[in-house]
Amino acid sequence: MAVHDTESGGNGFEPKILVFACNWCSYAGADLAGVSRLQMPANCRVIRVMCSARVRPEFVITALSKGLDGVLVLGCHPGDCHYSEGNYFTRRRGLLLQKLLQYVGIEPERFQVRWISASEGAKFAETIGQVTDQIKALGPNRSQNGMQPAEPGDS
Amino acid sequence: MEKKKITKADVTRWLDQIAEKYELIGPTEDEDVVQFRPVNSGAELTLDYANSLIPPKSLFFPQVEGLFSFQKRGKEIELEEAGPLERDRVVVGIRKCDVESLSLLDRVFLDDVEDALYKERRERTALIALACPTPPRASCFCTSFGIDPLSPKGSDILLTDVGEVYLVDVVTEKGEQLVAVAESLFSKVTEKEAQDLQPPPVEMPELDLSELREKLETLWEDGYWEKLSLPCLGCGICTYVCPTCHCFDISDVGSETDGVRYRCWDSCMYNDFALMTSGVNPRPTKRERIRNRYFHKFSAFPSRYGTNYACVGCARCLVHCPGGVEITEVIKDILAKEGVSEG
Amino acid sequence: MQDKLREIVRKMLSDGDIEYFVGYCQGSEAHRIVPCFVTEESEVEKLVWGPLCLQNLSKYVLRTRDLDGKVGVLVKGCDARALVELIKQHQLERDDFVVVGVACEGQVDPRKLERELGVPLEQVGGIEDGGDEFLVHVGEETRKVAKEAVLRDKCFFCKHPPSFDCDYTVGEPEPFTIESDRSEFAGVEELEELPLEERRAFWRKQFERCIRCNACREVCYACYCTECLFDRNVPRWLDRPPLLEENEIYHLIRAVHLAGRCIDCGECERVCPVGIPLSRLYKKVQKDIAELFDYQAGMELETVPPLVNFDLDDQDPFL
Numbered sequence: 008m009a010v011h012d013t014e015s016g017g018n019g020f021e022p023k024i025l026v027f028a029c030n031w032c033s034y035a036g037a038d039l040a041g042v043s044r045l046q047m048p049a050n051c052r053v054i055r056v057m058c059s060a061r062v063r064p065e066f067v068i069t070a071l072s073k074g075l076d077g078v079l080v081l082g083c084h085p086g087d088c089h090y091s092e093g094n095y096f097t098r099r100r101g102l103l104l105q106k107l108l109q110y111v112g113i114e115p116e117r118f119q120v121r122w123i124s125a126s127e128g129a130k131f132a133e134t135i136g137q138v139t140d141q142i143k144a145l146g147p148n149r150s151q152n153g154m155q156p157a158e159p160g161d162s
Numbered sequence: 163m164e165k166k167k168i169t170k171a172d173v174t175r176w177l178d179q180i181a182e183k184y185e186l187i188g189p190t191e192d193e194d195v196v197q198f199r200p201v202n203s204g205a206e207l208t209l210d211y212a213n214s215l216i217p218p219k220s221l222f223f224p225q226v227e228g229l230f231s232f233q234k235r236g237k238e239i240e241l242e243e244a245g246p247l248e249r250d251r252v253v254v255g256i257r258k259c260d261v262e263s264l265s266l267l268d269r270v271f272l273d274d275v276e277d278a279l280y281k282e283r284r285e286r287t288a289l290i291a292l293a294c295p296t297p298p299r300a301s302c303f304c305t306s307f308g309i310d311p312l313s314p315k316g317s318d319i320l321l322t323d324v325g326e327v328y329l330v331d332v333v334t335e336k337g338e339q340l341v342a343v344a345e346s347l348f349s350k351v352t353e354k355e356a357q358d359l360q361p362p363p364v365e366m367p368e369l370d371l372s373e374l375r376e377k378l379e380t381l382w383e384d385g386y387w388e389k390l391s392l393p394c395l396g397c398g399i400c401t402y403v404c405p406t407c408h409c410f411d412i413s414d415v416g417s418e419t420d421g422v423r424y425r426c427w428d429s430c431m432y433n434d435f436a437l438m439t440s441g442v443n444p445r446p447t448k449r450e451r452i453r454n455r456y457f458h459k460f461s462a463f464p465s466r467y468g469t470n471y472a473c474v475g476c477a478r479c480l481v482h483c484p485g486g487v488e489i490t491e492v493i494k495d496i497l498a499k500e501g502v503s504e505g
Numbered sequence: 506m507q508d509k510l511r512e513i514v515r516k517m518l519s520d521g522d523i524e525y526f527v528g529y530c531q532g533s534e535a536h537r538i539v540p541c542f543v544t545e546e547s548e549v550e551k552l553v554w555g556p557l558c559l560q561n562l563s564k565y566v567l568r569t570r571d572l573d574g575k576v577g578v579l580v581k582g583c584d585a586r587a588l589v590e591l592i593k594q595h596q597l598e599r600d601d602f603v604v605v606g607v608a609c610e611g612q613v614d615p616r617k618l619e620r621e622l623g624v625p626l627e628q629v630g631g632i633e634d635g636g637d638e639f640l641v642h643v644g645e646e647t648r649k650v651a652k653e654a655v656l657r658d659k660c661f662f663c664k665h666p667p668s669f670d671c672d673y674t675v676g677e678p679e680p681f682t683i684e685s686d687r688s689e690f691a692g693v694e695e696l697e698e699l700p701l702e703e704r705r706a707f708w709r710k711q712f713e714r715c716i717r718c719n720a721c722r723e724v725c726y727a728c729y730c731t732e733c734l735f736d737r738n739v740p741r742w743l744d745r746p747p748l749l750e751e752n753e754i755y756h757l758i759r760a761v762h763l764a765g766r767c768i769d770c771g772e773c774e775r776v777c778p779v780g781i782p783l784s785r786l787y788k789k790v791q792k793d794i795a796e797l798f799d800y801q802a803g804m805e806l807e808t809v810p811p812l813v814n815f816d817l818d819d820q821d822p823f824l
Contacts, residue, residue, distance in 0.1 A: 064761040064762075065742060065754075065758045065761075068757045068758055072754045072757070073750065073754075086817075092815065095815035095816075095819065096815060098815070098823065099797075099811065099819060100812060101823065102793075102797065102820065103761070103790065103793055103794070104761060106789075106793050107757065107760060107789060107790060107793075108757075109701070110696065110697065110704065110786075110789050111704065111705065111708040111753075111786075112701050112702065112705020112706070112707075112708060112709075113705070120823040121823055193780050194616065194780055195778075195779055195780050215778055215779065216716070225716060225747060226746040226748065299625070299627060300534055301533070301627065389542065389544070392525075392540075392542040392565070392568075393539065393540045393541075395720070395723035395724055396719075396723050397719045397720035397722075397723040397724070397776075398717075399720050399776075402716055403778065413745050415744045415748070424745075424746040426745050426746040426747065428745070429718075432719070433736065480533070484560075484724050484772075484775075484776035485540060486532055486540055486560075488533050490533060491533060
């Protein structure tokens, strides 16, 4: 997947960030941010999921390996899960995954989990701003690999 | 055929000079694994080795190769095909079994429909073969297929390690051109001297395979395949390390508007190899898949191309199989079969 | 010990307790011991036991699901951890198979042995246990090799599931111990201490070599899915060409899928033809799980696996 429109890095760099937002809290929080007309950077693409626990680790790994610059998972605050306990699983998985990604050389900022409730429109906007800034500062995620047709000599 | 000799130190110098004119490829060791890789000088090569993990077939039929890239802009589609080789190539250190495997692959890629990428690589590559050491590896069994590990057939030059020096057989015109790169490093060898230096024939345990195909073809429904499939794990090692396996898959990588069409090795040991869109799988279990592998090597290939068996006795599959399936034992089992047995 | 083993297997077969027995037999070279499936009493003599019985045969027990009868299996203490997990993960019932536990005095890492001896493995004529050392026959001579130098990495930290009952035992299966100053997660810690860029370079070099033969997946006891997500076409998680980014996806997804299930049998690393140090990847996850959730896979039948469980007081770095 060629996801980079801008390869420039540094100042002109506009990262692409994938956001998974839980239907019950964080997506509503995003809505609230929208209707409140809060300003935030346009680098995030939001995918609504029914629960933050729906986000399987392979979603994150594939997104990052295919060249997205960051992945943000948003869920209800612990204790507030619509399904009572989904986000407790997210918490464990997220922590393990972040450590693993760090271990293979992916900056921890590129994969984050945050808790945002339906009433936290301002926190949503603030989080998006913060994460975008962090990733901008890191620069583009790894370059695309091997996407050119090999010459017959390459093996 | 002309015989010469060259000292080991001079071989490195000779290869250095070849590397200036050609793309030089040969066995190199990295993290304990010997593989054929392009090098810039002779010193990077590991010439005292048994054999490479991945056979040099990968230099002609790589595990992954881009066929073309595509870009869609509006209604326009732009294609860019894989270009020709930048330079002529020289492969040094190839063993006789692997040289022999290329003549089998030639049938697949050059008979009937010619494969342009394979053809380009074959025509623009010279082979400097390396005669096998005495004694050979314990698992080797190329002589069973009538292959002489000391023979220059199929290569452009053959080097035979005889201690301080290599004996050099210059077989083809391409070979002569390579020697001409640094003619002064070679010295002439009289016929008498060559005979004295030539190592004795390589001895290895030999299997009589004259009845193998006939015998095998009676065993399609035999219970043997079920039992043989038990230790098989269904990985693709045996096919990937096999110098004669040549199955590939074609897939697009990228998006609908930007991407590359690749060809890459596939393995008949994988569950999805023969799986059809309808969900039907003609080889649904490991029994059918492992049977297919042996039938292809010893029956289907020779029948299709009128060649010898599609195995060159390199024993790579035997050495690397994680389930311990040993092709020599399978051959012995088949030959020892009297009639068909139940599963 | 071999005689005792053969006697047990002969009895099981003649009593009709099992359809076949999975053990080890001699391959075509002395150093190569291969899995062996004994269906007839006449084949029982093929069974062997020694320090080169490397394969984790528990993987083969999964096939019992397709059989009417039972399968018998020879397991080392470390391999029994796979059986514990398979029962825990509802893949097998304890009654589906018959277990013969064997006393193990440590297993040899063939790559280390070859390096230590300085001769090709094919020249090894046999290995015997000699307490703190192995007696290795090379040609006419018998060479003594310290266990410390050639043991498989996992043997330094041998762990048996304490509550798992074997149906039969050969010798007394006790966790193997050896004096050594190694620490279990040293390989992981060494990498953890490197700067991020160097870690990335290290793993990219490893993943780049991968030929995606799938051997690590197929040999893994925990890979029992009817259809692996990597083989799925819709949605397609992984493209077939073994390009670096695809290989990275393959290995990282495997690592997270094995979280809390990897028993460190080391089979993936052993079978990898290109020598990727996969243990260093999986052990990282093991280490984190041990530290964060105080859990070790394959040790107890009762404890709940960490990723299907939670604690209200779990560490929360995401607030």
